[in-house]
Amino acid sequence: MPSACPRCGRSVAPSARRCPHCDAALAGGGSRVQLSTPRPVDLPVAKPPPPPPTTAQRAATGLVEGSRTGVRAGTRLFRRLPRRVKIIVVSVVAALVVGVPATLWVVGKVAYSPEEPVEDLVSAFDDRDLARAATLAHCSSRLCTPAALADRYQAPEDMAIVRVSMGGSTSPDTADVRIRYTVGGDQRESVVRVRRDSGLTPQAWRIESGLTGTLEVQAPGLASVRVGGVELAVHAASGRTPRDTALIGQYEVGPGAGNRLYEAATAPARISGGTTTVSLTPTVRAPIKDAAMRQIREFLEACGRSPEYEPAVDARNCPFAHKWPVPDRSTPAVWTFDPFPEFELVPPDAPTKEPQLEVRTTRPGRVTVTYTSRGKAETYRYEVTVGGTVTVGDNDTVTWKD
Numbered sequence: 001m002p003s004a005c006p007r008c009g010r011s012v013a014p015s016a017r018r019c020p021h022c023d024a025a026l027a028g029g030g031s032r033v034q035l036s037t038p039r040p041v042d043l044p045v046a047k048p049p050p051p052p053p054t055t056a057q058r059a060a061t062g063l064v065e066g067s068r069t070g071v072r073a074g075t076r077l078f079r080r081l082p083r084r085v086k087i088i089v090v091s092v093v094a095a096l097v098v099g100v101p102a103t104l105w106v107v108g109k110v111a112y113s114p115e116e117p118v119e120d121l122v123s124a125f126d127d128r129d130l131a132r133a134a135t136l137a138h139c140s141s142r143l144c145t146p147a148a149l150a151d152r153y154q155a156p157e158d159m160a161i162v163r164v165s166m167g168g169s170t171s172p173d174t175a176d177v178r179i180r181y182t183v184g185g186d187q188r189e190s191v192v193r194v195r196r197d198s199g200l201t202p203q204a205w206r207i208e209s210g211l212t213g214t215l216e217v218q219a220p221g222l223a224s225v226r227v228g229g230v231e232l233a234v235h236a237a238s239g240r241t242p243r244d245t246a247l248i249g250q251y252e253v254g255p256g257a258g259n260r261l262y263e264a265a266t267a268p269a270r271i272s273g274g275t276t277t278v279s280l281t282p283t284v285r286a287p288i289k290d291a292a293m294r295q296i297r298e299f300l301e302a303c304g305r306s307p308e309y310e311p312a313v314d315a316r317n318c319p320f321a322h323k324w325p326v327p328d329r330s331t332p333a334v335w336t337f338d339p340f341p342e343f344e345l346v347p348p349d350a351p352t353k354e355p356q357l358e359v360r361t362t363r364p365g366r367v368t369v370t371y372t373s374r375g376k377a378e379t380y381r382y383e384v385t386v387g388g389t390v391t392v393g394d395n396d397t398v399t400w401k402d
Helices: 055-080 083-111 114-124 130-136 144-148 286-305
Strands: 158-167 175-182 186-196 205-209 212-218 224-227 230-233 244-248 249-255 266-271 275-279 334-337 343-345 357-363 364-371 377-383 388-394 399-402
Touching: 114 186, 114 205, 130 144, 130 244, 144 388, 158 230, 212 224, 212 388, 244 249, 244 266, 266 275, 286 334, 286 343, 286 357, 286 388, 286 399
Parallel strands: 212 275
Antiparallel strands: 158 175, 175 186, 186 205, 212 244, 224 230, 224 249, 249 266, 334 364, 343 357, 357 388, 364 377, 388 399
16 A cells, blocks of 8 residues: 655655655665654764773772771671670760760860969969069060069069959850969959960960059159169159059169169059059258258358348349348348248259259248438348259269259
């Protein structure tokens, strides 16, 4: 029975391989060969072959496969164990999982406790190892050098740890160690902050703060002061030393070397944290004070012996004179002190280029001038004050200038 061509629709023989009318390939026709050419969109996409695995990939693959094999072998072995042995194995594994962190915690607590660096500091103070104490306290200023601590410095005594407070969950690597100690007979307390590096393994604690303070000395009139075993310059404008870090304890503060005017009077500087200000009021050396007072008194007495109405001694005007009413200068003036002025020697308010003292009147005196003018006795009273400066030269030569 004839069939139809799928392209032109005309009749073709059942055994024909191609249409005699349009030359189209026919399905069947005694041949299973598909002669029609597929369209390009039907062609499969060619894929490149995968790259060969690297050495690291092969090693990782082998490790994974080995682990799987070991797990499977271990699982089969565990299943074959008796029930009692299984319980023992599970207990050992659980002990390891729980015990390792617990062991690390115990080691960190026993081997590295927060108070350990503070205990080392206490031992350093007790052993008079002040250089190590300054190192543990992280104090490296001039007042913490071995020279400063070796002379006129008293370390804190009876130091003891009172309480340790951990930083808590928000700051587990910090702690506050409260200590009690005695400085210059006074009992004081300080809080020492300690810190450790964070990490899984136990770390040592170290002191961060709390064992130092700030010291400044107020010493107007002095060029320098001695604090402990070191000398600090006094700022000319402020009359103070620059603030510096000092170790807890007591420093002795006094005038600096080369001082000719003042006694070696001292003041304690007790450091326990915060800022400590020491006011050093120097005391004038007794020989200088006596010599200056004698010069001033002799000058006033010489003025009082003068018959002049405007007296002067050695071309230096006296601190009193009578000018009005105009006296009859044919008669001499008679001067009388009652009382004599009182005065003192003190450091100047502002530092000076050369060391000197100021003369200040503490209680004014009174002087009376008596004379006769045109046959009439006249009397007048005047207030007397004294000022000026006192300097000391070579060989402790004292000079008063008004």
